Amino acid sequence: MSGTLVLVRHGQSEWNLKNLFTGWKDPDLTDQGRAEALAGAKALAETGIKFDIAFTSNLIRAQNTCQIILDEIGQSDLETVKDEAINERDYGDLAGLNKDDARKKWGEEQVHIWRRSYDVPPPGGESLKDTGARVWPYYLTDILPRVLRGEKVLVAAHGNSLRALIMILDRMSKEEILKLNLATGVPIVYTLNPDSTVADKAVLGDMSSAH
Numbered sequence: 001m002s003g004t005l006v007l008v009r010h011g012q013s014e015w016n017l018k019n020l021f022t023g024w025k026d027p028d029l030t031d032q033g034r035a036e037a038l039a040g041a042k043a044l045a046e047t048g049i050k051f052d053i054a055f056t057s058n059l060i061r062a063q064n065t066c067q068i069i070l071d072e073i074g075q076s077d078l079e080t081v082k083d084e085a086i087n088e089r090d091y092g093d094l095a096g097l098n099k100d101d102a103r104k105k106w107g108e109e110q111v112h113i114w115r116r117s118y119d120v121p122p123p124g125g126e127s128l129k130d131t132g133a134r135v136w137p138y139y140l141t142d143i144l145p146r147v148l149r150g151e152k153v154l155v156a157a158h159g160n161s162l163r164a165l166i167m168i169l170d171r172m173s174k175e176e177i178l179k180l181n182l183a184t185g186v187p188i189v190y191t192l193n194p195d196s197t198v199a200d201k202a203v204l205g206d207m208s209s210a211h
């Protein structure tokens with residue numbers, strides 16, 4: 001039996017718009033972010049998918065993205081589990097700073113390393129590896145068993161908690177994950193084999209503008 005796992009990064013947040021490092025801070029979606037979530041929802045609706053359960057983080061931008069999707073596909077009351085295990089990576093001392101100002105202060109390369117490397121944490125925050133250390137166990141204990149039972153599972157979360165998940169799903173190396181950026185509101189639909197490997201992957205939208 002194969003199940004379906006849909007991953008979606010929340011739509012643009014107020015702090016994405018202001019170009020601020022966000023992490024565990026809790027800004028809401030912008031109008032554009034709500035529109036992105038709705039566009040992703042419409043793409044999912046076209047597939048005719050009906051979910052068995054949804055997972056989201058403790059942060060409002062992911063929760064509202066999740067609800068916009070569920071409302072659009074006619075599943076407003078679907079069981080939805082909220083857990084900080086799939087929160088955005090903790091950006092530590094960078095949270096609240098402007099990304100361009102940070103580049104001016106520490107240099108383009110250092111900021112890129114903090115944002116995209118596998119195991120270099122930003123000051124006081126989590127690396128992707130640290131983020132994975134909480135995302136992966138949660139995936140194995142709470143999310144994957146549902147998919148392997150043949151269920152259809154929605155995960156509405158964050159750029160870096162989802163990069164950690166995609167790294168293991170797509171068997172990406174530490175070097176490959178450096179280049180992966182997820183567009184906001186674009187659903188990624190995985191069909192998993194019974195041994196939890198990926199049978200099929202479809203991206204319902206345009207990832208090319210992601211940065």
Ligand SMILES: O=C(O)[C@H](O)COP(=O)(O)O
Pocket residue numbers: 020021022023024088091115158159160211
């Ligand atoms: O937390 C943030 O600032 C963003 O959601 C993700 O930021 P990044 O693309 O710089 O990792």
